[in-house]
Amino acid sequence: MNIMNVDYSTKIPNNVNLSEDRQVLKALEGWHPGYIDWWNDMGPDGFQQSLVYLRTAYSVDPRGWAKFDYVKMPDYRWGILLAPQEENRVIPFGQHYGEPAWQEVPGEHRAMLRRLIVIQGDTEPASVEQQRHLGKTAPSLYDLRNLFQVNVEEGRHLWAMVYLLQKYFGRDGREEADELLRRRSGDADSPRMLGAFNEATPDWLSFFMFTYFTDRDGKMQLHSLAQSGFDPLSRTCRFMLTEEAHHMFVGETGISRVVQRTVEAMREAGIDDPTDIARVRALGVVDLPTVQKKLNLHYTLSLDLFGSEVSTNAANAYNAGVKGRYRETQIDDDHRLQSGTYPVLKLVDGEIRRVDEPALTALNMRLRDDYTQDCAKGLMRWNKIIALAGYDFRLTLPNVAFHRQIGEFGNIHATPDGVLIDDATWNKRKSDWLPSADDGDFIASLMTPVTGIGEFASWISPPKVGIDNKPGDFEYVKIET
Ligand SMILES: [Fe+2]
Ligand SMILES: [Fe+2]
Numbered sequence: 001m002n003i004m005n006v007d008y009s010t011k012i013p014n015n016v017n018l019s020e021d022r023q024v025l026k027a028l029e030g031w032h033p034g035y036i037d038w039w040n041d042m043g044p045d046g047f048q049q050s051l052v053y054l055r056t057a058y059s060v061d062p063r064g065w066a067k068f069d070y071v072k073m074p075d076y077r078w079g080i081l082l083a084p085q086e087e088n089r090v091i092p093f094g095q096h097y098g099e100p101a102w103q104e105v106p107g108e109h110r111a112m113l114r115r116l117i118v119i120q121g122d123t124e125p126a127s128v129e130q131q132r133h134l135g136k137t138a139p140s141l142y143d144l145r146n147l148f149q150v151n152v153e154e155g156r157h158l159w160a161m162v163y164l165l166q167k168y169f170g171r172d173g174r175e176e177a178d179e180l181l182r183r184r185s186g187d188a189d190s191p192r193m194l195g196a197f198n199e200a201t202p203d204w205l206s207f208f209m210f211t212y213f214t215d216r217d218g219k220m221q222l223h224s225l226a227q228s229g230f231d232p233l234s235r236t237c238r239f240m241l242t243e244e245a246h247h248m249f250v251g252e253t254g255i256s257r258v259v260q261r262t263v264e265a266m267r268e269a270g271i272d273d274p275t276d277i278a279r280v281r282a283l284g285v286v287d288l289p290t291v292q293k294k295l296n297l298h299y300t301l302s303l304d305l306f307g308s309e310v311s312t313n314a315a316n317a318y319n320a321g322v323k324g325r326y327r328e329t330q331i332d333d334d335h336r337l338q339s340g341t342y343p344v345l346k347l348v349d350g351e352i353r354r355v356d357e358p359a360l361t362a363l364n365m366r367l368r369d370d371y372t373q374d375c376a377k378g379l380m381r382w383n384k385i386i387a388l389a390g391y392d393f394r395l396t397l398p399n400v401a402f403h404r405q406i407g408e409f410g411n412i413h414a415t416p417d418g419v420l421i422d423d424a425t426w427n428k429r430k431s432d433w434l435p436s437a438d439d440g441d442f443i444a445s446l447m448t449p450v451t452g453i454g455e456f457a458s459w460i461s462p463p464k465v466g467i468d469n470k471p472g473d474f475e476y477v478k479i480e481t
Contacts, residue, residue, distance in 0.1 A: 131201050261461045
């Protein structure tokens with residue numbers, strides 16, 4: 001079988017030769033009905049009988065891997081796709097540095113690997129659950145399609161992790177696979193594993209922020225796992241990253257289009273002050289200070305996903321050869337981190353200070369720094385749109401001490417500029433920095449669905465180019481009425 005091409009003759013499309021792997025095929029086929037039940041209960045609310053113009057992977061060749069066609073979402077071919085095996089790949093870091101990559105789970109690192117796979121797997125269905133109501137208020141058919149594309153691919157990412165659990169972790173892997181369908185985002189009794197994945201995604205501005213900031217945390221985690229000495233995990237994550245890029249594109253361009261529409265509307269109305277919120281809102285667009293508040297919220301929730309700045313778990317996973325650094329193979333050092341330090345922002349005597357910590361225990365901080373740098377690129381684009389329209393207003397990433405639940409700054413309050421403040425000041429001012437109930441109500445008031453072909457809601461610009469180069473009047477979703 002050619003690894004590049006996906007076998008669609010079996011019930012579960014794959015490029016891992018499932019038809020000759022009876023035991024795993026049986027386990028996956030046993031899991032399938034529960035997955036479909038989950039999709040029907042917790043996947044997109046409505047539109048399940050609509051034809052959606054979706055891409056499906058037919059290959060794992062980066063030069064051409066997807067084809068587009070109309071599909072009803074429950075008929076989407078969720079499959080198991082691994083990037084091709086690299087010949088003679090070696091473990092690129094940790095105590096096993098330079099040894100051949102593992103094709104089976106090493107017994108000594110089994111529990112750690114399983115845990116990391118389960119945590120990654122848990123985020124995939126969680127975001128589908130968080131976004132399930134958004135279809136009803138989509139600002140256009142184009143956006144509706146993008147939402148559903150993200151949703152079906154997160155579903156596929158769940159399949160990817162379940163395959164690893166069922167193939168390599170025996171009975172407890174199968175139990176974990178069942179648990180992934182049992183937990184629910186935001187559920188009081190059995191929530192999803194990570195904080196940001198239990199928050200609501202109440203509106204489309206949140207959706208764009210989520211796909212920009214939280215899917216980007218996913219990108220960083222997948223990059224680190226793509227370095228793993230456990231080769232099947234590495235190959236799985238490498239292909240997931242191909243799909244993930246689109247999710248962040250949806251976020252980045254979504255926010256660009258919101259900002260674009262806002263500055264255009266302000267110009268047309270002759271508004272010079274972007275902080276004149278009442279006047280801007282009266283135009284039926286989102287004022288820039290509210291965009292900043294949403295950004296503050298989603299960025300900080302995503303920072304928490306990186307865990308504590310100084311972490312022995314992260315050090316152990318690195319030592320074990322299980323989870324590497326972002327772009328590990330391109331870093332010029334010993335890839336063991338037995339010496340060397342990394343600067344970590346910490347709270348020392350009531351002040352935020354940079355403290356050198358052993359590089360090995362500071363890996364979460366390093367990954368988070370890489371993440372912040374990656375986030376900054378979008379802000380440059382958004383700020384350029386604002387500047388080109390002639391406005392003196394900049395979107396910024398808040399200080400890492402602001403609005404944190406986890407790590408060094410989890411127990412203090414700080415302003416977005418990183419000034420430490422007491423509880424009373426925080427309570428008085430937090431609605432200046434984070435979306436308030438009023439802000440939420442205003443955004444909700446804009447969320448009326450637009451389903452006409454080629455039409456867009458008042459608060460968002462059309463995209464510059466269509467998906468799959470389709471023209472502006474393309475019917476991305478044929479809504480079943
Ligand atoms: Fe994903
Ligand atoms: Fe994603």
